[in-house]
Amino acid sequence: MTDTVLEVRNLRKEFRGVVALDDISFELRRHEVVGLIGENGAGKSTLLKVLSGIYKPDGGEILREGKKVTFRTAAESAAAGIGMVHQEQSLVTSISVAENIFLGVEGAGVSAGVYRWGTLRTLAQEQLDKIGSPISPKTKVEHLSFAERQMVELAKALSVEERADSEPVIVLDEPTSVLEGDELEVLFDQIDRLRKFASIVFVSHRLDEVLRVSDRVYVFKDGQCVAVRDRSEVDVDELHRLMVGRESTAEFYHEAKQTAVVDQPVLMQVTGLGKTKAFEDVNFTLRAGEVVGITGVLGSGREELSRVLFGAEGFDQGSITLGGKSIGLRSPVEAVRAGIGYIPAERRIEGIAQGLSVQENIFLADPSTVSAGPFLKPRAAAAAADEWIRKLKIKTPNRGTNISNLSGGNQQKAVLAKWLTSPRLKVLILDHPTRGLDVGAKEDVYGFIRELCARGIGVILLADTLEETIALSHTILVMRDGRVQQTFDAHPGNKPRPVDLVEGMV
Amino acid sequence: MAILTPTRPRQAAASGVTVKDRIIAVFPLLVLIVLVLLVLTQQPNFLSLASVRGLLESMAPILLLAIGQTFVILTGGIDLSFAVVSSLSTVLLALWLPDMGVGALILVPILACLTGVLTGTVVAFAQIPSFIVSLGAMGLWTGVALTLSSASTIRISANYDVIGWVTDMRIAGLPVSALLAILLAILISVAIRVLNRGRALHTMGLAENALLMSGNPTRAYRILAFALCGLFSGLAGVVLASSQYSGGPSLGDTLMLPAIAAVVIGGNAITGGVGGPLKTLVGALIIVVLRVGLNAIGIDPAYEQIIYGAVIIGAVVLTIDRSRLGIVK
Numbered sequence: 001m002t003d004t005v006l007e008v009r010n011l012r013k014e015f016r017g018v019v020a021l022d023d024i025s026f027e028l029r030r031h032e033v034v035g036l037i038g039e040n041g042a043g044k045s046t047l048l049k050v051l052s053g054i055y056k057p058d059g060g061e062i063l064r065e066g067k068k069v070t071f072r073t074a075a076e077s078a079a080a081g082i083g084m085v086h087q088e089q090s091l092v093t094s095i096s097v098a099e100n101i102f103l104g105v106e107g108a109g110v111s112a113g114v115y116r117w118g119t120l121r122t123l124a125q126e127q128l129d130k131i132g133s134p135i136s137p138k139t140k141v142e143h144l145s146f147a148e149r150q151m152v153e154l155a156k157a158l159s160v161e162e163r164a165d166s167e168p169v170i171v172l173d174e175p176t177s178v179l180e181g182d183e184l185e186v187l188f189d190q191i192d193r194l195r196k197f198a199s200i201v202f203v204s205h206r207l208d209e210v211l212r213v214s215d216r217v218y219v220f221k222d223g224q225c226v227a228v229r230d231r232s233e234v235d236v237d238e239l240h241r242l243m244v245g246r247e248s249t250a251e252f253y254h255e256a257k258q259t260a261v262v263d264q265p266v267l268m269q270v271t272g273l274g275k276t277k278a279f280e281d282v283n284f285t286l287r288a289g290e291v292v293g294i295t296g297v298l299g300s301g302r303e304e305l306s307r308v309l310f311g312a313e314g315f316d317q318g319s320i321t322l323g324g325k326s327i328g329l330r331s332p333v334e335a336v337r338a339g340i341g342y343i344p345a346e347r348r349i350e351g352i353a354q355g356l357s358v359q360e361n362i363f364l365a366d367p368s369t370v371s372a373g374p375f376l377k378p379r380a381a382a383a384a385a386d387e388w389i390r391k392l393k394i395k396t397p398n399r400g401t402n403i404s405n406l407s408g409g410n411q412q413k414a415v416l417a418k419w420l421t422s423p424r425l426k427v428l429i430l431d432h433p434t435r436g437l438d439v440g441a442k443e444d445v446y447g448f449i450r451e452l453c454a455r456g457i458g459v460i461l462l463a464d465t466l467e468e469t470i471a472l473s474h475t476i477l478v479m480r481d482g483r484v485q486q487t488f489d490a491h492p493g494n495k496p497r498p499v500d501l502v503e504g505m506v
Numbered sequence: 507m508a509i510l511t512p513t514r515p516r517q518a519a520a521s522g523v524t525v526k527d528r529i530i531a532v533f534p535l536l537v538l539i540v541l542v543l544l545v546l547t548q549q550p551n552f553l554s555l556a557s558v559r560g561l562l563e564s565m566a567p568i569l570l571l572a573i574g575q576t577f578v579i580l581t582g583g584i585d586l587s588f589a590v591v592s593s594l595s596t597v598l599l600a601l602w603l604p605d606m607g608v609g610a611l612i613l614v615p616i617l618a619c620l621t622g623v624l625t626g627t628v629v630a631f632a633q634i635p636s637f638i639v640s641l642g643a644m645g646l647w648t649g650v651a652l653t654l655s656s657a658s659t660i661r662i663s664a665n666y667d668v669i670g671w672v673t674d675m676r677i678a679g680l681p682v683s684a685l686l687a688i689l690l691a692i693l694i695s696v697a698i699r700v701l702n703r704g705r706a707l708h709t710m711g712l713a714e715n716a717l718l719m720s721g722n723p724t725r726a727y728r729i730l731a732f733a734l735c736g737l738f739s740g741l742a743g744v745v746l747a748s749s750q751y752s753g754g755p756s757l758g759d760t761l762m763l764p765a766i767a768a769v770v771i772g773g774n775a776i777t778g779g780v781g782g783p784l785k786t787l788v789g790a791l792i793i794v795v796l797r798v799g800l801n802a803i804g805i806d807p808a809y810e811q812i813i814y815g816a817v818i819i820g821a822v823v824l825t826i827d828r829s830r831l832g833i834v835k
Contacts, residue, residue, distance in 0.1 A: 356709060375700050
């Protein structure tokens with residue numbers, strides 16, 4: 001018995017010219033919990049997919065109990081005793097716990113193509129007993145809570161033990177993202193129990209949790225392993241700094257760059273705006289360089305409001321003026337012509353044009369700056385695209401790369417560039433601009449919002465979190481049931497607290 | 507992702523184009539060359555002027571129809587009424603040429619274009635799949651053509667010379683109809699390259715929602731695609747009427763399969779977004795060489811439609827990008 005149960009040496013993986021894993025080496029020792037952290041796109045998920053046989057590596061090797069192995073399918077990885085608990089829950093909700101645990105690997109649970117229910121349930125019970133779970137194997141998964149489903153996933157992953165001749169390796173991919181409070185404690189108890197007979201890789205973006213359960217932590221950044229730390233010699237701040245590559249105390253929201261706008265001219269005036277069954281009597285003004293944040297829970301009408309302001313949906317009451325002129329806003333075409341831009345929450349469908357290059361995406365809304373009449377000026381377009389890629393720090397092999405191959409943050413930056421390149425732009429509507437982005441990309445986006453304001457562009461913001469809304473906005477509208485309940489002044493030095501906003505939301 | 511230094515010209519090759527993409531890009535051309543070589547073994551005089559002339563003459567209406575269809579397929583749709591519209595155009599020409607002369611030559615393609623506008627408008631505003639709308643239009647225009655022609659072939663009784671030059675005129679011994687169709691294909695692909703909205707129809711096929719949310723008039727683009735398809739069907743009707751000295755309510759109907767086959771075998775993605783008229787040109791050449799080749803090895807022309815059907819399905823199977831599809835219905 002060696003002391004290293006799983007080792008990865010010089011692993012490399014590329015996707016269409018984009019390096020996802022660059023010379024990764026990684027070691028898991030017997031009965032150890034190893035934490036794996038990194039921003040989105042750092043390569044964590046890719047490594048896990050290589051380990052579970054979903055991706056084939058382009059270089060390097062994997063050693064299991066000291067022996068070189070290759071996994072061509074997920075089944076081969078499982079047969080080597082590697083059990084995965086996936087980030088997206090992979091259970092079939094309409095069938096029982098027992099069926100899920102042995103889905104596709106029923107073994108003695110099936111004879112002649114027919115379920116032997118008694119055997120299947122007994123086998124499932126054995127797996128559930130390993131983690132001391134009180135869940136009955138007969139229960140349908142759809143009746144279980146998220147936390148309970150996570151336990152079933154864990155039991156499913158543990159079932160690799162019987163199929164392999166070595167102790168299991170359990171990989172937990174972001175297991176805590178759907179769990180809260182007591183549920184978390186249950187999971188941590190289970191991990192403590194597991195480490196007596198298994199070795200565990202724990203992937204999470206919650207650094208405090210990683211530190212709590214892990215013996216050692218690997219920090220991934222840009223497809224490389226940038227640090228390995230023992231729990232005793234590191235704290236959350238240092239991990240964050242290693243992961244993001246900058247001080248965590250840095251001005252995340254660039255608040256120092258927020259400027260007062262009370263003297264600025266009014267860009268947009270919304271008066272008595274209403275849409276049947278969505279919202280009514282919405283009034284606000286947007287000044288040059290101002291950020292108006294709109295908060296509210298689902299169904300508060302703020303999503304519809306943002307789409308109406310871009311002409312994607314119609315309105316039936318009130319008026320909108322832009323630069324003193326009333327605008328009808330019957331379609332996005334009219335909105336863009338009037339100088340309104342929109343960064344949609346559905347980035348992959350409405351934001352980027354998948355299949356087009358980064359350059360084509362940048363000039364999708366307004367190619368006028370790189371055109372002579374209806375003709376494209378190819379050299380000017382190429383130069384301008386390169387300039388935007390450099391300015392917004394878009395990580396792409398080149399301007400001709402298919403935008404689908406970029407990470408979410410870089411795609412979002414290209415969407416931003418699409419509007420920034422338009423000289424007509426007066427108002428930009430940001431619908432969850434940082435959704436699904438990693439910390440570094442978020443900070444970049446906040447920086448760009450400040451720069452937009454400095455250029456005199458008005459911003460309407462529907463943010464992901466209250467903190468984001470408060471930090472970025474000059475004015476905050478709190479919506480509930482289709483009406484603006486409260487309006488907060490949030491100028492620099494006069495920020496409301498999250499709890500103040502919540503009162504108006506619920 | 508590792509730190510990537512952006513934009514050195516030499517890196518252009520690494521822009522995420524896979525080997526498969528490359529093979530698909532040159533595959534139709536290889537097929538064409540192999541086909542020509544195969545036919546040459548059977549007919550050593552296949553590349554003689556007379557033979558090439560005949561080949562191009564039969565290609566002209568197919569190519570025009572196929573170019574028209576390319577616009578619609580680029581947007582991710584299909585226009586099944588296009589061949590029928592070319593038949594209707596021959597009927598209108600035969601009816602109107604004797605009285606109107608050049609006026610008919612101008613009016614008929616415009617009307618054909620309007621049939622496309624109609625189909626496109628219904629597709630864009632009623633948001634019904636183009637397959638269904640154009641299937642209905644196919645029935646509609648067949649009925650109109652049958653009614654106007656009393657279900658019979660109409661000989662062009664006067665003013666034939668207004669369209670006769672399309673068949674008779676030769677440049678360097680080659681038929682002007684095919685040369686003009688090829689010229690149109692080249693002009694369109696140049697326009698796609700140099701216009702700043704040149705790839706609008708491609709983008710419709712790839713990411714219509716993103717195009718709309720960038721403030722582009724997507725409905726107008728869709729109608730434009732069908733209008734161009736209608737216009738090219740009308741032009742195909744002119745070539746057909748000219749070569750047959752007549753108009754007939756089903757004169758162009760049999761060209762439906764070869765024209766669609768030309769589009770897909772040329773490498774235009776049936777799911778939209780990828781392709782262009784030059785690919786269609788290669789596809790049309792493959793189709794006509796295939797036809798001659800089948801003839802040369804003694805296959806009954808009655809089997810041609812079977813081959814076209816198989817070619818369409820085979821080409822789509824080979825080229826379709828399944829990663830972009832959800833559940834296929």
